[in-house]
Amino acid sequence: xxxxxxxxxxxxxxxxxxxxxxxxxxxxxxxxxxxxxxxxxxxxxxxxxxxxxxxxxxxxxxxxxxxxxxxxxxxxxxxxxxxxxxxxxxxxxxxxxxxxxxxxxxxxxxxxxxxxxxxxxxxxxxxxxxxxxxxxxxxxxxxxxxxxxxxxxxxxxxxxxxxxxxxxxxxxxxxxxxxxxxxxxxxxxxxxxxxxxxxxxxxxxxxxxxxxxxxxxxxxxxxxxxxxxxxxxxxxxxxxxxxxxxxxxxxxxxxxxxxxxxxxxxxxxxxxxxxxxxxxxxxxxxxxxxxxxxxxxxxxxxxxxxxxxxxxxxxxxxxxxxxxxxxxxxxxxxxxxxxxxxxxxxxxxxxxxxxxxxxxxxxxxxxxxxxxxxxxxxxxxxxxxxxxxxxxxxxxxxxxxxxxxxxxxxxxxxxxxxxxxxxxxxxxxxxxxxxxxxxxxxxxxxxxxxxxxxxxxxxxxxxxxxxxxxxxxxxxxxxxxxxxxxxxxxxxxxxxxxxxxxxxxxxxxxxxxxxxxxxxxxxxxxxxxxxxxxxxxxxxxxxxxxxxxxxxxxxxxxxxxxxxxxxxxxxxxxxxxxxxxxxxxxxxxxxxxxxxxxxxxxxxxxxxxxxxxxxxxxxxxxxxxxxxxxxxxxxxxxxxxxxxxxxxxxxxxxxxxxxxxxxxxxxxxxxxxxxxxxxxxxxxxxxxx
Numbered sequence: 222x223x224x225x226x227x228x229x230x231x232x233x234x235x236x237x238x239x240x241x242x243x244x245x246x247x248x249x250x251x252x253x254x255x256x257x258x259x260x261x262x263x264x265x266x267x268x269x270x271x272x273x274x275x276x277x278x279x280x281x282x283x284x285x286x287x288x289x290x291x292x293x294x295x296x297x298x299x300x301x302x303x304x305x306x307x308x309x310x311x312x313x314x315x316x317x318x319x320x321x322x323x324x325x326x327x328x329x330x331x332x333x334x335x336x337x338x339x340x341x342x343x344x345x346x347x348x349x350x351x352x353x354x355x356x357x358x359x360x361x362x363x364x365x366x367x368x369x370x371x372x373x374x375x376x377x378x379x380x381x382x383x384x385x386x387x388x389x390x391x392x393x394x395x396x397x398x399x400x401x402x403x404x405x406x407x408x409x410x411x412x413x414x415x416x417x418x419x420x421x422x423x424x425x426x427x428x429x430x431x432x433x434x435x436x437x438x439x440x441x442x443x444x445x446x447x448x449x450x451x452x453x454x455x456x457x458x459x460x461x462x463x464x465x466x467x468x469x470x471x472x473x474x475x476x477x478x479x480x481x482x483x484x485x486x487x488x489x490x491x492x493x494x495x496x497x498x499x500x501x502x503x504x505x506x507x508x509x510x511x512x513x514x515x516x517x518x519x520x521x522x523x524x525x526x527x528x529x530x531x532x533x534x535x536x537x538x539x540x541x542x543x544x545x546x547x548x549x550x551x552x553x554x555x556x557x558x559x560x561x562x563x564x565x566x567x568x569x570x571x572x573x574x575x576x577x578x579x580x581x582x583x584x585x586x587x588x589x590x591x592x593x594x595x596x597x598x599x600x601x602x603x604x605x606x607x608x609x610x611x612x613x614x615x616x617x618x619x620x621x622x623x624x625x626x627x628x629x630x631x632x633x634x635x636x637x638x639x640x641x642x643x644x645x646x647x648x649x650x651x652x653x654x655x656x657x658x659x660x661x662x663x664x665x666x667x668x669x670x671x672x673x674x675x676x677x678x679x680x681x682x683x684x685x686x687x688x689x690x691x692x693x694x695x696x697x698x699x700x701x702x703x704x705x706x707x708x709x710x711x712x713x714x715x716x717x718x719x720x721x722x723x724x725x726x727x728x729x730x731x732x733x734x735x736x737x738x739x740x741x742x743x744x745x746x747x748x749x750x751x752x753x754x755x756x757x758x759x760x761x762x763x764x765x766x767x768x769x770x771x772x773x774x775x776x777x778x779x780x781x782x783x784x785x786x787x788x789x790x791x792x793x794x795x796x797x798x799x800x801x802x803x804x805x806x807x808x809x810x811x812x813x814x815x816x817x818x819x820x821x822x823x824x825x826x827x828x829x830x831x832x833x834x835x836x837x838x839x840x841x842x843x844x845x846x847x848x849x850x851x852x853x854x855x856x857x858x859x860x861x862x863x864x865x866x867x868x869x870x871x872x873x874x875x876x877x878x879x880x881x882x883x884x885x886x887x888x889x890x891x892x893x894x895x896x897x898x899x900x901x902x903x904x905x906x907x908x909x910x
Contacts, residue, residue: 224348227277227284231337234270237263238295238333267295284343291336298329410434414513417445419469419496421506426450435492435514437484455481455489469496469508479515491516547571555654558586562611562639562647567591576633576655578626596622596630614639616651620660632660698722749887751910752788754781754795754840758816761795768803778816782838785910790883797876798903802844805901815843820909828892829906836909837889843902848895857893880905 415432
């Protein structure tokens with residue numbers, strides 16, 4: 222059909238060209254203008270045919286080229302005609318130019334015919350090609366048809382299989398949906414939230430079962446509408462909920478809103494509601510929402526805010542502590558450091574740099590830089606200590622010397638322990654202190670100890686002299702006085718003088734003995750052994766049995782404990798306290814001495830001024846003697862202190878001082894309490910072993 226249309230239009234074109242030629246010839250012969258009108262119509266027909274041919278051959282490049290070539294030939298021919306003088310008064314038979322143009326135009330008409338024949342031939346070739354293709358297509362059509370049928374069958378089978386598979390998927394999806402609904406139902410209960418739907422078209426509200434429970438009711442126990450919902454809202458939050466309803470209707474959306482509700486049992490709970498508009502394909506608008514009980518969350522947030530405020534306070538205190546620590550490092554002449562045991566990286570505090578004579582962060586803190594400052598003679602010991610610390614994860618106290626930036630030699634003491642932080646990183650934290658002054662003081666102390674040992678030795682020699690050389694003249698004086706009294710006839714005045722001499726020398730001997738006892742209490746070797754104080758008391762009573770018998774005294778005592786003590790000092794303590802009570806007993810009143818013991822805690826005894834839970838044995842020695850003023854309770858433990866004159870009561874004022882020294886030797890205490898003429902009480906505290 223295409224070839225036919227092209228050929229037909231080519232024939233129309235050639236026919237129009239011939240018609241135009243005939244019209245020109247008719248005009249030349251008859252000089253009638255009607256032929257010119259026909260000529261112009263033919264030109265229009267030619268242009269119209271060209272337009273149609275151009276459309277028909279737009280997909281054929283070769284035909285388009287032929288058409289353009291044909292157009293140029295036709296156009297050239299009509300240009301010849303256009304340049305011809307077609308005046309009626311001209312004799313065409315005698316006009317040479319006209320004859321020439323007319324011959325050229327005739328030749329071009331032949332060229333036009335040739336070109337048209339080429340185009341017809343080209344169309345026939347295309348037709349043969351298309352027929353060949355069509356024949357091939359006709360040949361393959363049954364095969365293609367069978368193939369299409371086979372593919373269609375496969376598609377039907379696949380569609381059936383896929384449909385069956387989709388049905389199984391749909392069933393599985395329905396099962397999952399059922400499970401999801403069940404889990405959602407349980408999740409609502411566990412998470413304390415409920416869901417709701419508000420259809421904006423019919424103003425109907427639907428609650429999930431758990432939302433009823435959050436309000437304190439059984440599921441579906443009341444109709445859900447705005448009026449019923451407002452009944453549960455806290456009076457102070459009604460305006461908030463009314464505004465919530467208005468926003469849902471106007472904005473068709475609901476951001477987070479929090480308000481309070483009151484349950485039937487009177488409990489106030491805090492709930493949070495959020496909603497989102499959902500519009501289906503039918504144009505139905507529904508707001509889907511979730512309401513959750515956030516009371517616990519609210520309480521936790523309140524607690525968190527409170528904790529945050531506390532944290533700010535703690536952080537402020539930590540900053541103060543950090544600054545205090547920095548100042549403490551400067552005052553205490555020490556610096557801290559942290560060694561990462563995984564990466565061997567070390568971090569110094571600012572004052573750790575200053576101890577080495579550097580500004581803070583002046584150099585990178587490394588083990589090499591540390592050993593670079595260690596005194597050459599101490600490097601081996603420090604190296605061994607750190608290598609051992611890497612194995613044992615602990616660095617015991619180590620003393621060594623360093624050479625500071627200015628070249629000064631300083632004495633350092635370092636101690637460290639390992640720790641593991643929350644990230645599992647093992648580090649060793651240590652402190653290094655400049656103990657140069659302590660070292661120098663220790664040297665001075667050693668020197669003074671040597672001097673003290675020398676003085677102690679001299680004191681021992683003095684004690685030796687006091688115990689032998691000083692007492693020897695006293696013994697001779699007393700011997701001579703005794704002999705003079707026996708053999709010489711002295712006057713009464715002479716005998717009185719000798720008696721006074723004898724008393725004075727005896728008092729001198731007692732004083733020397735007491736001083737030796739006090740010195741012995743200070744210097745004796747402190748060999749502590751388990752000592753039964755019941756046996757100690759028995760020995761002291763035996764020692765004072767004569768005085769007890771003479772004064773007809775009554776001694777009441779309870780069961781006493783066993784402690785770690787120096788036995789002879791314990792007996793000296795008991796003997797001195799009993800002797801003191803017997804000495805200061807009232808005239809014509811039988812002395813009664815009571816000894817009792819209890820176990821106490823230090824923090825419960827105000828007089829000890831100790832808030833610890835340390836245990837002590839509290840031993841009381843109570844008498845009914847003459848007593849003393851309470852303001853003298855501390856003075857009586859001073860050396861050589863006497864409350865009474867020599868004529869009233871004999872003594873040297875050393876006994877109670879010895880008791881205090883013995884209590885101190887045993888890390889204990891001794892106190893006295895009394896009222897004048899109402900007796901005295903001495904209380905001794907010894908640590909419980």
